Structure formats: structure tokens, C-alpha cells
Amino acid sequence: MSLIEPRTLKGFRDYLPEVMIPRERCMELARQVFRLYGFAPIDTPALEYLEVLTGKGSEETDRQLYRFEDHGGRQVGMRFDLTVPLARFTAQHLAQLGLPFRRYHIAPVWRGENTQAGRYREFMQCDFDTIGTSSVASDIETVLVIHELLLTLGFSRFSIRINSRQILQGLLQLWGTAEQSTAVLRALDKLAKVGEAKVREELQQASLNDSQIQSVLELAALQGNDPDVLRALDRLADGQEQALAGIERLSTILNAARRCGVTAERLRIDVSIARGLDYYTGVVFETMLDDLPNIGSICSGGRYDNLAGLYTREHLPGVGASLGLDRLLAAMEQLGMLPPVRTPAPVFVAYFDAEQLTDYLQLASAVRAAGIGAELYPEPKKLGQQLKYADHRGFVVGLIAGSRELEQGIVQVKNLRHKIGTEVAWRPGDNEALLHAIRNQLQLDSHIASDS
Amino acid sequence: MSLIEPRTLKGFRDYLPEVMIPRERCMELARQVFRLYGFAPIDTPALEYLEVLTGKGSEETDRQLYRFEDHGGRQVGMRFDLTVPLARFTAQHLAQLGLPFRRYHIAPVWRGENTQAGRYREFMQCDFDTIGTSSVASDIETVLVIHELLLTLGFSRFSIRINSRQILQGLLQLWGTAEQSTAVLRALDKLAKVGEAKVREELQQASLNDSQIQSVLELAALQGNDPDVLRALDRLADGQEQALAGIERLSTILNAARRCGVTAERLRIDVSIARGLDYYTGVVFETMLDDLPNIGSICSGGRYDNLAGLYTREHLPGVGASLGLDRLLAAMEQLGMLPPVRTPAPVFVAYFDAEQLTDYLQLASAVRAAGIGAELYPEPKKLGQQLKYADHRGFVVGLIAGSRELEQGIVQVKNLRHKIGTEVAWRPGDNEALLHAIRNQLQLDSHIASDS
Numbered sequence: 001m002s003l004i005e006p007r008t009l010k011g012f013r014d015y016l017p018e019v020m021i022p023r024e025r026c027m028e029l030a031r032q033v034f035r036l037y038g039f040a041p042i043d044t045p046a047l048e049y050l051e052v053l054t055g056k057g058s059e060e061t062d063r064q065l066y067r068f069e070d071h072g073g074r075q076v077g078m079r080f081d082l083t084v085p086l087a088r089f090t091a092q093h094l095a096q097l098g099l100p101f102r103r104y105h106i107a108p109v110w111r112g113e114n115t116q117a118g119r120y121r122e123f124m125q126c127d128f129d130t131i132g133t134s135s136v137a138s139d140i141e142t143v144l145v146i147h148e149l150l151l152t153l154g155f156s157r158f159s160i161r162i163n164s165r166q167i168l169q170g171l172l173q174l175w176g177t178a179e180q181s182t183a184v185l186r187a188l189d190k191l192a193k194v195g196e197a198k199v200r201e202e203l204q205q206a207s208l209n210d211s212q213i214q215s216v217l218e219l220a221a222l223q224g225n226d227p228d229v230l231r232a233l234d235r236l237a238d239g240q241e242q243a244l245a246g247i248e249r250l251s252t253i254l255n256a257a258r259r260c261g262v263t264a265e266r267l268r269i270d271v272s273i274a275r276g277l278d279y280y281t282g283v284v285f286e287t288m289l290d291d292l293p294n295i296g297s298i299c300s301g302g303r304y305d306n307l308a309g310l311y312t313r314e315h316l317p318g319v320g321a322s323l324g325l326d327r328l329l330a331a332m333e334q335l336g337m338l339p340p341v342r343t344p345a346p347v348f349v350a351y352f353d354a355e356q357l358t359d360y361l362q363l364a365s366a367v368r369a370a371g372i373g374a375e376l377y378p379e380p381k382k383l384g385q386q387l388k389y390a391d392h393r394g395f396v397v398g399l400i401a402g403s404r405e406l407e408q409g410i411v412q413v414k415n416l417r418h419k420i421g422t423e424v425a426w427r428p429g430d431n432e433a434l435l436h437a438i439r440n441q442l443q444l445d446s447h448i449a450s451d452s
Numbered sequence: 453m454s455l456i457e458p459r460t461l462k463g464f465r466d467y468l469p470e471v472m473i474p475r476e477r478c479m480e481l482a483r484q485v486f487r488l489y490g491f492a493p494i495d496t497p498a499l500e501y502l503e504v505l506t507g508k509g510s511e512e513t514d515r516q517l518y519r520f521e522d523h524g525g526r527q528v529g530m531r532f533d534l535t536v537p538l539a540r541f542t543a544q545h546l547a548q549l550g551l552p553f554r555r556y557h558i559a560p561v562w563r564g565e566n567t568q569a570g571r572y573r574e575f576m577q578c579d580f581d582t583i584g585t586s587s588v589a590s591d592i593e594t595v596l597v598i599h600e601l602l603l604t605l606g607f608s609r610f611s612i613r614i615n616s617r618q619i620l621q622g623l624l625q626l627w628g629t630a631e632q633s634t635a636v637l638r639a640l641d642k643l644a645k646v647g648e649a650k651v652r653e654e655l656q657q658a659s660l661n662d663s664q665i666q667s668v669l670e671l672a673a674l675q676g677n678d679p680d681v682l683r684a685l686d687r688l689a690d691g692q693e694q695a696l697a698g699i700e701r702l703s704t705i706l707n708a709a710r711r712c713g714v715t716a717e718r719l720r721i722d723v724s725i726a727r728g729l730d731y732y733t734g735v736v737f738e739t740m741l742d743d744l745p746n747i748g749s750i751c752s753g754g755r756y757d758n759l760a761g762l763y764t765r766e767h768l769p770g771v772g773a774s775l776g777l778d779r780l781l782a783a784m785e786q787l788g789m790l791p792p793v794r795t796p797a798p799v800f801v802a803y804f805d806a807e808q809l810t811d812y813l814q815l816a817s818a819v820r821a822a823g824i825g826a827e828l829y830p831e832p833k834k835l836g837q838q839l840k841y842a843d844h845r846g847f848v849v850g851l852i853a854g855s856r857e858l859e860q861g862i863v864q865v866k867n868l869r870h871k872i873g874t875e876v877a878w879r880p881g882d883n884e885a886l887l888h889a890i891r892n893q894l895q896l897d898s899h900i901a902s903d904s
Contacts, residue, residue, distance in 0.1 A: 003762065003763055003765070004504060005763075006539075006544035006760075006763040006764065007501065007540075008497055008500075009497055009526065010524060010526065012497035014495070014541055014544070015493075015495040015496075016494060016545060016549065017492035017493060017549075017555070020494050020495055023495075024483070031476070035796035036820045036823075036825045037797070037826075037827065038795055038796070038825060040469035040472070040794060041467075041469060041476050042466070042467055043466070043467040043472055043475075044460075045460055045461060045465070046530075046560065046562070046574060047464060048460075048461055049459065052458070064523075066520075066522065067520075068518070068520030068521075070461075070564060071516075071518075072462060074462065087458075088459075089458075092459060092466070093468060098844050098845070102827065103469070122497050122499070133830040133831055135831045136809070137809055137830040138830045140809075148820075256813055259810045259814065260810075260813050260814060261817070311458040312455065312458065342492060343490055343492055344487035344491070345487060345488070345490035351589065357708060358708050358712075361593075362711065362712060365713070375490025375554065378585040379552075379585055389552075
């Protein structure tokens with residue numbers, strides 16, 4: 001019989017244990033943080049009616065949509081983000097959900113994009129939102145969640161950059177440049193990268209006059225500590241009502257976050273941030289890693305005015321953000337934060353003698369009963385072969401006992417990474433010395449790992 | 453603008469928080485158990501090349517397959533189970549994975565089936581397998597994992613039913629009924645339900661002679677404790693080699709599982725179990741809940757000879773099982789094991805005075821810093837409205853303090869379910885009395901809940 005070539009579809013990838021273990025751990029830590037702040041999990045189908053999905057993102061997302069006819073002749077599509085499904089979901093279940101509604105949603109999405117430059121057609125999104133309130137309290141809590149997510153995931157050097165579409169809109173009104181907002185926002189984003197001359201040129205091409213260009217450049221160049229930037233914004237706003245309201249709100253958010261323990265290094269105003277989507281109307285966020293600025297924002301979001309206007313006449317303001325899981329894992333790998341293990345269990349139990357299988361099973365059971373993961377090698381092969389396997393997987397501790405040792409009530413507890421071992425007394429039911437030695441080795445390993 | 457009707461695609465469903473919270477909890481507990489036994493997580497794409505998926509299950513799964521042409525003109529399909537992707541995955545990455553390989557995979561699959569009788573076209577599968585070994589140790593550990601899964605998920609009254617395709621194959625050989633195996637296996641399954649007369653009739657229609665029918669009925673009627681059943685099987689086997697080997701192996705599994713703490717009530721031989729697929733060649737399992745026998749098996753699986761013969765010439769025996777997550781959750785609901793909550797956080801913080809927002813934020817932060825989930829109501833609305841909201845969500849404890857109480861350093865800690873409260877001293881940073889009172893209320897609640 002001829003074989004089928006085992007291969008993943010172009011643009012898609014498998015996750016092997018060494019990648020899936022940290023990926024799953026990140027998702028679990030994110031869930032813990034979301035729950036701590038009262039966000040509830042939801043899930044929606046991978047497939048939606050095509051009319052629910054098309055025309056909601058951009059022309060690009062429409063083109064990238066995986067779409068087909070299902071068994072009942074319905075036009076369907078695979079979701080390309082979690083925001084459109086959230087809008088449909090919230091409109092559909094509003095009465096049962098009640099407002100305000102806080103949800104998180106961690107699930108794969110699909111886009112038939114160009115696969116160059118390490119982009120994949122299936123990726124995990126990790127979103128959290130507070131819907132049904134315009135309160136500044138929710139803006140602040142969104143900042144606190146991002147802050148806690150990063151800390152919980154093991155990052156200490158990061159900065160949440162915050163800005164306000166409300167201030168930008170107000171200034172655009174004030175300057176009479178509302179029509180050219182796209183060019184202005186692009187200028188804000190590009191000043192640091194391409195320099196003043198290039199930005200000035202682009203703004204001229206967008207038909208801004210000299211005074212307008214001067215104002216935009218003044219805004220784009222704003223930096224320094226938050227009180228200084230707020231004061232400078234206040235001057236720029238020149239009494240424009242919307243801008244002033246935005247400045248006051250931003251100030252409230254910053255002050256409250258400080259009082260809740262978010263340092264000035266980890267949260268600061270960045271006037272260059274506008275976020276691509278027209279969707280945002282209030283505060284907007286991006287999050288940069290100090291050690292990997294080029295990797296881009298790993299958690300972005302903001303406040304929007306109306307989540308689900310396409311599906312319901314109910315006005316649903318909200319605020320939320322999305323954790324970039326793939327980017328985050330790439331960063332963790334680059335920063336050496338991922339241990340190279342292929343097993344979620346730290347303990348390996350070698351197996352020598354089929355006659356004493358029950359002893360080995362009980363040995364493994366004793367470790368597991370203490371909440372420590374253990375794998376029993378399934379066949380009584382040579383020790384060298386078993387240890388080679390254990391090494392490939394990346395176990396920390398090996399439990400080694402031949403039939404004679406088992407009869408004598410002895411087990412060797414060996415640190416497989418540092419090749420040091422100790423013998424302990426063990427018989428089924430008498431597990432104290434064994435567990436003590438294992439815990440010692442696991443601690444020793446984490447000490448040595450954090451020293452290096 | 454006319455609205456789009458917000459609706460889920462026919463055959464699909466949304467998961468609201470009250471359903472998603474326990475669903476996510478079950479998946480997390482399952483992952484914990486898998487990891488404890490050294491199973492590693494993997495993930496594979498939702499979409500595969502069509503040739504990988506077709507002709508692997510049955511005519512039915514082929515018909516139910518969601519298939520289409522992707523943007524590059526490739527014929528693709530959505531996975532209908534996790535076994536075919538596992539086979540493709542293992543064949544593709546064999547060198548990197550190494551053997552034996554233990555993996556779990558929790559992910560959605562799609563089948564365009566008839567949607568009658570509460571069946572859905574998207575459902576979660578939860579599989580674990582040990583690949584690359586024929587060892588009985590892996591059969592035993594599969595039983596131990598099923599046992600630990602059920603206990604961890606909160607079930608105490610269940611039974612894992614075990615049987616052996618090896619014994620069945622041996623007996624079919626011995627009786628000269630290998631050709632009529634489908635009819636024989638169906639007879640074993642149906643005796644208890646339809647009675648002897650009906651089964652006898654069906655076996656006659658399948659051209660079995662009287663002596664063959666007599667043997668099949670004798671096998672089908674076998675029950676009692678395991679040693680008795682094993683002795684009876686031994687007599688029936690009449691020296692047939694394959695059957696005897698199967699009986700010895702089954703006996704080894706049962707003895708070892710007993711020694712590892714699995715009681716006779718929770719694991720027993722059931723000769724009526726054969727599992728539908730031709731795929732299984734050794735031990736087979738089903739798991740029934742004593743209190744809900746009609747719900748069917750909630751964890752099924754078995755040993756197979758060759759996982760990935762379509763994709764590689766490498767012979768890959770294995771053993772595994774699949775936890776029926778949807779069925780399990782339906783059972784938990786029927787058995788009253790699911791608390792009716794719509795929030796993952798137990799504590800609700802009421803918010804009265806916009807002037808003191810920072811105090812409320814710090815109050816919520818203090819609770820979260822102790823690892824206890826807390827939601828702050830985002831707007832300073834009337835207490836009645838906030839408590840109604842808290843009641844709808846199902847919070848356990850409410851923290852209530854007006855501006856005067858905050859100035860005096862007092863917070864009311866109220867059990868929202870039992871309507872009892874206590875006042876404690878609290879100021880930012882001085883959290884001891886507050887946390888003590890919250891923990892007391894949470895304990896009180898779980899006591900009352902377990903009493904009722």
C-alpha cells in the first residue's frame with residue numbers, strides 16, 4: 001500500500017510538547033489573572049454565518065476569510081478574530097448576560113494570509129473586555145489586568161504605553177485637520193522612526209498648512225514624565241472641550257494606577273500610539289518589552305463606543321485588550337525564559353524487572369499522590385537506553401531501583417541534570433524519605449537554574 | 453441601517469459563563485491528571501489536507517467532513533477527531549518526538565452530523581495516548597489515569613468496564629465464527645437489553661450453528677466478580693493460545709490496578725464491551741457512572757496495534773482513551789454537581805462614590821493580592837441595583853462601604869447568599885481583618901453548600 005505523506009497544511013503548524021508546554025502554561029496563567037479580576041470565560045463556534053463575519057473587519061480580512069458552503073447549503077466562514085464573535089454573542093444573549101459584562105476568550109482564529117515572514121494562518125487569540133459601561137474604573141482595571149498579566153507571566157521590564165483617542169480627536173477638531181486624521185496619526189507614529197523632515201513632507205502632501213504641521217509636530221515630539229506631558233497636552237488643547245475631558249480622564253487613570261502599585265516605568269503616556277482601527281474612541285494601550293522593543297506590542301487594546309451596532313440597537317460601550325500569545329512566546333524564547341523540556345512531569349521512574357512491575361507502579365503512584373508528576377518507563381529495557389530517553393525528555397529526577405534494591409527497600413534518587421544521586425529507604429506505603437529526597441532535588445535544580 | 457440577526461450557525465452553540473466556567477474547570481483538572489502521569493500536551497491545526505482526513509474513519513465521517521478549497525486551491529478539511537491528526541503528527545515528527553511518546557490533546561473537532569437529539573456539529577475532544585510500546589504497564593497506567601480523572605473531577609460512584617479484543621478474537625477463532633464477528637459482538641452487547649430469544653434469532657440469521665450460538669450466549673451471560681469471570685473465560689478458551697494470552701494479560705492489569713488502589717467496584721470485567729471500531733486489538737475500556745447508567749460511557753478507549761500505518765512503515769502500537777467532556781458535564785449538571793454561578797470570582801466590591809474610586813480599587817486589589825478573585829462594580833450606582841447584579845452573577849461575598857465608612861476605616865463583609873454580614877476595620881495596606889473575614893465567609897459558604 002502506498003503511504004500518504006504526513007504533512008501539515010501550508011501556512012499551518014503543529015505544536016510539539018516543547019512548544020505546547022509553555023504555551024499552555026501561558027494560557028493558564030492568563031486565565032488565572034482574568035479570573036482574579038472577575039472576567040468570566042466564554043466560547044463561541046469556529047464557524048459563523050458568513051453574513052456575521054463579512055464587512056466587519058477590513059477588505060483584507062474579508063479577502064482572507066476561510067469561507068465555504070456547509071452540508072445544508074449555508075454560506076459559512078471561520079472566525080478571523082474574537083471581537084466580531086463577541087459582538088454577535090453579546091447582542092444575541094444580552095438579556096441573559098446582564099450588564100456590565102466582563103469576559104475573556106482564548107481561542108484559535110483563522111486568516112488565509114500571506115505566509116511569508118513567519119506568519120501563520122491559524123493563531124490563538126487571548127482577549128478580555130468589559131462591556132456595557134463607559135466608566136473610567138474599567139479603563140483603570142484594564143491597565144491593572146495588563147500589568148498583572150505581564151508580571152504573572154514572568155516579565156519585570158515592560159512598559160504599558162497609554163494614549164487617548166479622545167484627546168487626539170479633540171486636537172484634530174481644534175486644528176481643523178479632522179479630515180486628514182489618517183495622515184496625522186501616521187505622522188505621530190513615524191516621527192521617531194523617520195525624522196521630522198520626512199514627516200513634514202508627508203503632512204504637506206496631505207494638504208496641511210504650516211501652522212497645522214507645526215501643531216502636529218509639537219504633539220508628536222511630546223515626551224518626558226507623565227505630569228509634564230499632561231501639562232503640555234493641556235497647553236496644546238487650548239480649551240478644546242473634548243481634548244480637555246480626555247486629558248482629565250487620562251490623568252485619573254494614571255493616578256489611580258500609581259496608587260494601585262503600577263510604577264511610572266511600567267505605565268506611561270505615549271502620544272504616538274493611536275491603534276490602527278477606527279473602532280477605538282477613548283483610551284488606547286500598547287505594551288512593549290524593554291529588552292525586545294523590536295518585537296512590537298505584546299498586549300494592545302482600548303476603549304470603544306459601540307461594540308455591537310451591527311447586531312443590536314442597544315448601545316454597548318466597552319474597553320478591553322488582547323494578549324499576543326505567539327509574540328509573547330517568541331519573546332520568552334529569545335529571552336531564555338523557556339526551559340527546554342518535553343515533559344510536564346519532573347520525575348522519571350526507571351523499570352528493570354517485569355516481575356516487579358507492581359513495585360514500580362506503586363513507586364510512581366507514591367510520587368503522584370504527593371502532587372508531583374512522574375512517568376514510568378513502560379518496558380524493562382537496559383538502564384542506558386532508559387536514561388537516554390529521560391535525558392531527551394528533560395526529566396529532572398530519576399528514581400532507579402533494580403530488583404535487589406527493591407527487595408532491600410532501597411531506591412536511588414538521582415538528579416538527572418547534575419548527575420548527583422542519593423539512596424533512600426522506600427517500601428510501598430513508606431514514602432516519607434523518598435518524597436523528601438525528591439523535593440530536595442527539585443529545589444536544588446530550581447536553585448541552580450536560577451543561578452545560571 | 454438594518455441590523456444583522458445575531459445567531460449561531462445551525463448545529464453550533466455558544467458557551468455562556470455559567471456553562472463555560474465548569475467546562476474550563478473540567479479541562480484544567482483533566483490536564484493536571486494527564487501531567488501527573490507524564491503525558492505531554494500537543495496541538496495540531498483545525499485544517500488538514502483532505503487526503504489526510506478522508507477514508508480514515510468511516511463512510512459516515514467522510515460524509516460529515518467539513519471540506520472546501522482554500523485560497524491556494526488546496527483541498528482541505530476540518531478535523532473530525534483527534535486520532536487521525538495524532539497519527540499524521542506522530543508519523544511526521546517521529547524522530548524528534550522519540551518513543552515511547554505520551555501525549556494528551558484537548559481540542560474541538562467538527563462533524564456535519566444530523567443535529568437531532570441534542571448533538572452538535574462542534575465538540576471538544578479530550579484524548580490521551582501512550583504510543584510506541586506494547587507493554588502491559590501502559591495498559592495499567594491507562595486504567596489508573598481514567599480512575600484518577602474520575603476521582604479528580606469529583607465522581608466517586610463509577611465503574612471502569614474492561615474487556616479484551618484479544619480474548620474475543622481468540623474465542624471467535626476457536627468457534628470458527630471469525631467471519632461473523634460483527635454479529636457476535638452485537639449479540640454480546642445486546643443480550644442484557646433484548647434478552648436471549650432475540651439474540652439467538654439474530655445469531656441464526658447470521659448463519660451460526662447451534663453449538664456456536666450456545667458458546668456465544670455462554671460468553672455473553674458471563675458475570676460476577678473478576679476471578680470468577682477469569683476462570684470461566686479460561687474454561688471457554690479451551691487452550692486457544694490467543695485467548696489464553698489475553699486472559700493472562702487482563703488478569704495482570706486487574707491485579708496491578710488493585711494494588712494501586714483501584715477497588716473492585718470501580719474496575720471490573722465486562723464481556724459485553726467490544727467498542728465499535730475495528731481499530732482496537734487489545735484491552736478495551738468504557739466507564740459508566742453508577743448514578744446515571746443511561747448516559748453511556750464517559751471515558752472509553754483501548755489498545756491498538758498500529759496507529760499510523762497510512763503515513764509511515766514504522767509499526768506504532770499504542771493504548772489510550774478519550775474523556776467525553778460534553779457527556780461528563782451533562783452528567784455533572786444532572787447530579788447537581790455544578791453551582792449556578794456566572795462569575796469565576798467569589799468577591800464583589802460595591803462602588804458608591806466616584807470621589808473615592810481609588811479606595812475601592814485598592815480594596816479590590818487587596819483581595820486579589822491574597823489570590824481571591826474580586827470584581828469591582830464599575831459605576832457608583834444605587835446599592836440595590838449593584839446587589840441585584842451581584843445576585844445575578846452569583847458572587848459569594850460582597851464588600852460594602854460608603855464614603856463615611858471608608859473615612860472611618862470600616863468595610864462591611866457580607867455573605868450574599870445567606871444575607872449575613874460583619875463589619876471589619878480596613879484601610880489601604882491594613883488588610884488582615886478584611887481577608888480574615890472574607891476567608892471565613894467563603895468557608896462558611898462551602899460548608900453550607902456541602903451540607904445541603
